[in-house]
Amino acid sequence: MAMTDDGWFPRLTPPDDRFPGAEGLLRKPEELTDDQFDLLAAARAERAIDAYSLSDMEAAIAANPARLQRAESFRSIKLTPYDDRWAGRDSLLRQSPATLVIRRYLVPVLLSAAAFAAVIFLWPSTARQPAGTLPGTLPEVAVLSEALIAAPSPVIIPAADGEATGGDVADTNRDMPLSLQVTESTGAKRAVTVAETTDATGPLQNIETSGVTNSGHVIKLYEAASSVQVIATAEASIPIRVTEAHTAEPVLVIADANNTSLNPMTVMNVTAPPEQTTSSQEIPVTVNMAAPEQAPSSQEIPVTEKEANWVVRGISALAKAITKEEKSIDGLVIASTCVNSISNVLGWEMELQQKSNENGEPVAVKFNSSLISVSAPVNKNSQ
């Protein structure tokens, strides 16, 4: 081994040694193995082969033409994607802040309010009862007659024709209790009004008492300004008659309610009993409601249950026409269905619940959601 002449940086120089069998290691393209050829063919099918490799491959094919088919087979090896869909894709969609506020807060509140309003408006029809069977409720009846009796004279309406009378008290003096008792011709007695006390010093105000008899008669008594007004109403099919009325300035009140329209009462002045004109105490007022003989008794009156709300009536009719079944559809059913549908579609947790008392009568409706929870009593009008 020689060394360079550079004394500062002496380096070894390679000798001229030669490998005697080098030519024996040289290869030809025809000598490519199948695996090597397949890799080239795969690259060729991918159009990722360089020119030198391609020439080698062509040489190999020229040497063995059967390899051409082998190389071509790689062209068909290509995966075709299936139509795989990701089911949860839409759940990842995001909303802009404004849309988020509207959807997350405003819409639920509005829908909740709408559902609650629907319950409030439709609910009274859910607790419908036949007229005369539910104490304390006022059926829709036509006003048949009324009488105006001047105040502050006490009002006395004694019994007529020997029928049973009541002894309850009414007083037109505004500092006295005011009450009314109704005695029916059937003999059944039931106090239907409550005592009201007026304010003697305050401004005059309307005091309304009302009630319903077993046969569906409605009595309203209220004091308005300087007069006491007695209104007797009943269903059109149930005639009533107010036979007599005595006051300090005696008035005879006769109301024949055979007509369904509002009839003016016939008012006649009669002599008042002297012992009852000086009282500032309780003054008895009795109204006899004598039904005509041809009028059916309360037990014989056919009562038809009629839905008051026309929306519910319409929906019930549609449901009956479609399903051919008689279904009880009321405000709660409609509102609850709406709430459940909204909850299902939008994924919000909302529900509408009905609360009942010990007798099973609905007393309140409660709306629950993730945002608000509202409870409201029902049947305010009838209680």
Added chain:
Amino acid sequence: MTVKEYNNAVKEFGDHVYRFIYRSLKDSHRAGDIVQDTYEKLWRCVTEVEYAVVKSWLFATAYNRMIDVIRKDSRVVGVEHYDESALYADESGSDLNEVLHRALERLPEAQRSVILLRDYEGYSYREIADITGLSEAQVKTYIFRGHVTLRNYLVKTSVWQ
């Protein structure tokens, strides 16, 4: 990237990413979870990722997440553990694409992923290298070797006489 662009990325690439992961794992639930995680990660850095590169970003993130899941479950089948004897079955008369997909399931994970990215999504070797973190030469080698294996499977399962 805006919220609108993010939503476009969900609509446009969601199925693609899911398909890539699902075909790699053959587990729809895991694939769904991985894609969900990927988009959650994208949403967290939505302002930092440009929409022009979001597809590659999604595939790269999903691929890395998938590798993590596979490693966690010790389901990695390396080339050194490759059992070629279990690869072949009689597939004569079957649809070529179905057979190829069945053969694909038996490839090593690295080969399977690059072939899916190449054949399904049409990515270039450079893009596949960026997604998988491999070198471009490695990507080429995996693809060519994978195709050779698929071809051998077709021959040995009598699909190709």
